[in-house]
């Protein structure tokens with residue numbers, strides 16, 4: 001029987017409860033989910049790719065069919081090499097739609113890889129990693145926005161950055 005394997009791609013800088021909601025829902029629908037951290041532009045982020053992967057591994061440890069990886073270059077090449085049949089993305093609002101539609105159509109054109117959209121949980125539709133970083137940087141409470149291990153690492157990272 002063919003394994004139905006999908007990817008959840010993103011920058012995950014850091015992983016939020018919104019990402020985790022999509023990953024969990026994808027894991028219920030498919031045999032295998034690989035959460036892939038894009039390493040192309042990761043240098044400009046807050047966390048290194050290794051740190052992002054470590055956080056994702058920690059917060060998805062209870063999901064037996066979820067693994068974490070990284071990709072460089074084109075996502076569709078990664079999918080082709082690993083027998084991935086579809087890309088799963090979360091759609092938060094109309095503002096996500098235009099960009100995601102363009103990517104989905106291009107990825108199908110490049111490699112006939114399908115993109116499946118999951119409508120964001122309204123609880124998290126305002127949530128993005130850059131906002132979490134900003135709120136945390138100004139001392140705001142992010143405990144309802146990210147899993148506890150991520151909150152701990154955010155604090156440690158901000159302290160590290162403050163020391164220069």
Ligand code: ADP
Nearest residue numbers: 009010011012018019089090120124127128129
């Ligand atoms: P961010 O915008 O948080 O930096 P990423 O580039 O890491 O996000 O996003 C990876 C994927 O996760 C995208 O498909 C994005 O739409 C989805 N996603 C991000 N945040 C949420 C959320 N709060 N709810 C649902 N999906 C989300």
